Amino acid sequence: MVREIEMRLLAPFETSFGREDVRRVLIVEAQGGGISGFAECCALSGPFYNEETVGTCWHMLRDFLVPAVLGREFQHPSEVDGWFAHIRRNHIARSAVESAVWDLHAQAVGEPLWRTLGGGKTRIDVGVSVGIHPDLASLCRTVEGFIRDGYRKVKIKIKPGKDVEVLRELRRQFGAVPMMADANSAYTLADIDTLRRLDEFGLMMIEQPLSHDDIIDHATLQKALRTPICLDESIHHAEDARRAIAIGACRIINIKIARVGGLAPALALHDVCLAAGVPVWCGGMLETGVGRAHNIAITTLPGFTLPGDTSASSRYWAEDIIDPPVTMESDGTIVVPQTPGRGYEVVRARLDARTVRSEALRA
Ligand code: OSB
Ligand code: MG
Secondary structure, three states: OEEEEEEEEEEEEEEOOEEEEEEEEEEEEEEEOOEEEEEEEOOOOOOOOOOOOHHHHHHHHHHHHHHHHOOOOOOOHHHHHHHOOOOOOOHHHHHHHHHHHHHHHHHHOOOEHHHHHOOOOOEEEEOEEEOOOOOHHHHHHHHHHHHHHOOOOEEEEOEOOEOHHHHHHHHHHHOOOOEEEEOOOOOOHHHHHHHHHHHHHOOOOEEOOOOOOOOHHHHHHHHHOOOOEEEOOOOOOHHHHHHHHHOOOOOEEEEOHHHHOOHHHHHHHHHHHHHHOOOEEEOOOOOOHHHHHHHHHHHOOOOEOOOEOOOOHHHOOOOOOEEOOOOOOOOOEEEOOOOOEOOOEEOHHHHHHHEEEEEOOOO
């Protein structure tokens, strides 16, 4: 079953590429043996983060991806990614099907998803991603609240004209809190002087400063910066990471399960980074609790040594679609659930109430 739901964000989220207000996501439910595995398809409404949208994902799920899995048997969910080998890209859409099968399998064997993935932490460190604000005063109020909540990392979205002065003011007001910036590809090498000025703020990293499809210029930029570069948009699979690390394009990688096409590709990416000594953290796509549950599970792997973007449900939603909601302890950690599968119940009544279209697909 594939459905589209609408969820209003508590506050609009703005990046260098656009603004999300009502979040439209697809929820995939994989059924087998009387069990339902759930996963989220977290493409944005428009093709501004990557080329996928809610609409392209609906098409891919309905016409290609779900038909490729319906009625198939498997020994282990790591096989599912191979069933999509004939399909190019469309990573966010394929991730939703693949991850739903992992959840289904973990429940069937009665173990938490994180264990099926090979993870082990009992708590994970979390940070928060803060969108571009209309003015500095309101940004500072937002950041102050998140620091008070206990988040272990504050990520500030930047773009040309909203960078040096913004970060200087945050450092002035909040001192040495662990802080980073995410540019979502808003700069080019012509901006190298501006980007070098960010070095004075002691950021943990700067995420994806240059083009979404570049690693070469990022290598040039990294040589000119003290601040570590973290790649997000330009890493689509483990091989991209191997190449980026080999040429010195980054010192940190953001792993999003959806961006790389699912849990098995995310594990492969994790393993490449771990072997190379490159720290990783789990990125976010403004997911509902369903996607958040998968993010928590993968963050229990050993290479995830930096706080991720998997913030508490209450940072996004008045009422999440899972029970319990994702909550953060005052020390900035999330306690990893011990129940089978994704570890958070999907509340069907809330899901139904937010569903705008659905389709049951059968073998
Ligand atoms: O670049 O990490 C990003 C949200 C949507 C698309 C891209 C990104 C983001 C975020 C928000 O930074 C992370 C989150 O809180 O889920
Ligand atoms: Mg990013």
